[in-house]
Amino acid sequence: MEIGEVIKMFIKNRKMSQADVAKAIGKSTTALSQIINGVYKPQSDTLEELSRVLKVPVPVLHFLSIDEESVPEENRQLFRALAPSMERYMLDVFNTEPTDLELKKAH
Known part of the structure; x- marks a missing residue:
């Protein structure tokens, strides 16, 4: 997912x-x-200003924009194992509905 899509999700x-x-x-x-x-x-x-206005740390915006293809091959198995639960946790912490985020990390 592109960072713009993540920003749009938080705006919504x-x-x-x-x-x-x-x-x-x-x-x-x-x-x-x-x-x-x-x-x-x-x-x-x-990005810092967007982070401030949306009340979401910049690293969270970056993490939610990572997809499996952007992770080095040797780390993809770990990414597949950890990303879905980390993603849900971040969305819960920052009061965002996960239905608005395409869960590409789980695939």
């Missing part, structure tokens, strides 16, 4: 509009939309 679950989030992070709605749609990767300062 926080019941915020993209316009409100964009304003809060000092970006245009177009810029935020491009991040969400994967046109651009967010810069570290933008």
Whole structure:
């Protein structure tokens, strides 16, 4: 899953509009939309602002955007074993519905 999809999930679950989030992070709605749609990767300062506004640590955003193909082959078995429970835990801690996140890590 791309980081933009994870950001979109948190925006939705926080019941915020993209316009409100964009304003809060000092970006245009177009810029935020491009991040969400994967046109651009967010810069570290933008990711920090998104993290602050969405109340989710940056490492959680990164973890939820990892898929099995991005994990080195020698670590994939461990990833498959740990990722689903870690993902559910993170979503619970940050009050996000897992139904909004495609569980690619479990496949």
